[in-house]
Amino acid sequence: MSESRLIIKFGGESGQGINTLGQILSKSIKESGFYNFAYREYPSLIKGGVASYQIDISDEQIASSSRYCNILSILSKDAIHDYLPSVSPNGVVIYNKEDLELSQEENNYIKENNITLISLDTIKMALEVQGIELMANMVLLGFIWKLLGLDTKPLEEIVRDTFKDKNVDLEAEIRCAMVGYNSNQIKNDVLKPITFKPKMKWKDSLNITGNEAVALGAISAGCRAFYAYPMTPATSIFKYLGDTYKKTGILIKQAENEITAAQLVMGSMNMGTRAMTATSGGGFDLMTETISCAGISETPMVIVLAQRVGAGTGVPTWTGAGDLSLALHGGHGEFPRCIMSVSNPQDAYTLTQEAFNIAETYQIPVILLTDKQIAESIFNIKDLPKPIDIERGISNGEYRYEITDSGISPRWIPSINNPTYLQTSDEHNITGESTEQSNDIVEMSDKRLRKVETLREQIREPEYFGSKNPDIVFVGYGSAGNTVGDTLKRHPDVGYLHYQYIYPLKYEKIIEIDGKGARIVLIENNQTGDFGKLIKQESGFEITERILKYDGRPLFLEDILNFLND
């Protein structure tokens, strides 16, 4: 096993400060030279419910969460019932002073797995060092820091940095952390020290979410307008672009609905700037008519589709990847489009830039898929990749919809220096004039669809990771792929074919792998295997072995390890 993990989980109610706790701990761990990946579960509520913040610490870069934790810190009584089953053998549970009401079954679980329960009166401890009740979480933080066996200096630095601009008694915060750290309730047999070595590269790394990387990709690519409408888990792209708008000069408009947001993107892109919107499945439904309009009128568009689980309202704050078919088929009529899928901040940054290049060069809608596990989880990354050169494909010509072999017609920007043209959602001839002639319809439809083939030539092949002579090869995309990627470190006999470009689909590598006799397993965070269906539709090849998960949770490391061990 070359990848080691130590996992800490906070469980409590929404509104108890779990995020702040998790963020300080996560940053302090990074500052100590360890990699960590942070995953949040939270209810679609402002206060109450059960929420958690899990930090997987490693010496290697990881991008997935474990199902189990070594240290569970419970901030509200009820959370114990939700999260006790996630404590691994020999784990530690820290809870507040009140008695836990445990069932017989829960008591058995604790006994069988040799789990230590530690009751900590964090409020009393905070008050004893002249802190205030609100600082109880700092006591907890200090206590956990001691369990991890880490030096207090990085923790103190991050605490000071976190609260420096806030109206708090900084020295009291530090005293509270220290009283937790020095608590006499810490016995040697409950310590969970990190046994792997720190690496300086993680100390300087970035602490970033998938959504923030998408936003940075848009900024880098010269996206000058962001049209927003809130919908989890896409909303934090709006937040980041809004929070930085004075530095970037990007125009931010919160639209009256997703239909408007999509129309604003189409209007702005047609005029010659770069604009974007981001939504989840329900909002994307409303955007589909505009995507169809962009398809026939050959107008560039970039839309981020951040997926969550379920039809209708579904389970709004939980992850899933059930919208691939929507991205593929949303919008009436037949028209070319491009679908990409991000899986981590690095490729979110790169693919967002490529999305603009492809949208403009091919004059098509580009849909950038992500999911809640990527969008909102916090990754440590060494750096973002180099930016991609901007390609716009703008050229003058005689006819706006000229018939070409590549399917790409000249497109120029409306301006005082250029001839006028009509951009239109009516079927049209080369000049843009509406037509009902049979030959015009066929000629223009064929021209448009040729863009798919031209694009297929340009896009990257899926990337293969892992064994040269694999017994099993997984095929996947998005956050499900991250978990497979982490599994490879423990299973050198396994391979993984990872897709960034979903449509047009490059399927030749799957056929090639099948030809070598490896077992091919499809992995998706949805119920019906959308991507498998696309592969079959495009290549005729059916992947019969599948891991499908659709309970709102991401693919945990153990989901794949168990599959391989079975």
Place this chain on the structure above:
Amino acid sequence: MPIPITQYNNEVKPTWCKGCGNYAIHIAIKKALGELDIAPNQTLITFDIGCSGNGADKINVNAFKGLHGRSIPLAIGSHLANRKITVLATIGDGGCLHEGLDHLIHAIRSNYDITILIHNNQNFALTTGQATATTLEGKEMYGLPDGRPEREINIGELVLSSKPSFFARGYSGDPLQLTDIFKAAIKHKGCSVVEIMQTCPTYNRESSLEWFTERIEKLEKPLLTINDARDTVLMHEKIKTGIIYTDNSIPTFYDRLENRKNSTTELIDEVKQYDISKLLEDFK
């Protein structure tokens, strides 16, 4: 120097019915642009779906024919990208008051510097005469043999209730007044809404030229208060046309964007690679 109207013409033949109000509206748009010296390539008109939308390929300007009910947000997205281009949104009463009613209200309250021309012929004509929100209550219409069962919307009342910065009402039977209204609407800095009462000789025979001529009275100048303007648009016996109400004190959407206040360029001039290294410092 005004630009001759012929510069806005192209070779495509109109397909509207004989006597359709769209002929006059189309000419008035061209005339207004020409008299304001706004060249075809300095203009962008978004078109909706329906008889008004069928004008999209019959005029030489930059144009975008989009979807039913969406010409307003399409115009807004275009305008925000490049304010040097004059942007007009044309839309029928069906698209504007049914499919895209939300867009009209939010465009007015945001006060984008665009001009919205609502062609009101009181029916969905291109789909052969169904009722719209402006069709009179009780009127027999396509699929409604006992008359439409809902009350109608008065466009002026609706627009004025949203506190517009410009509202005018014109009539397709008076293209000269219409031209003057369009010119004022285009010149107004902010969201100008113009209701154009439009004859439809095929599906709305009751509202004929004669019917309008008996009722129309031109306003000399805009009303001073929004309440007076509301009373005026609600009159039954007379139909007042002209610039009904203006309020130049309302800032435009763009002028309220703090981060765009000192910029000398338009969004279309700013597409280039941006260095994000300073932003990345916050993630360390």
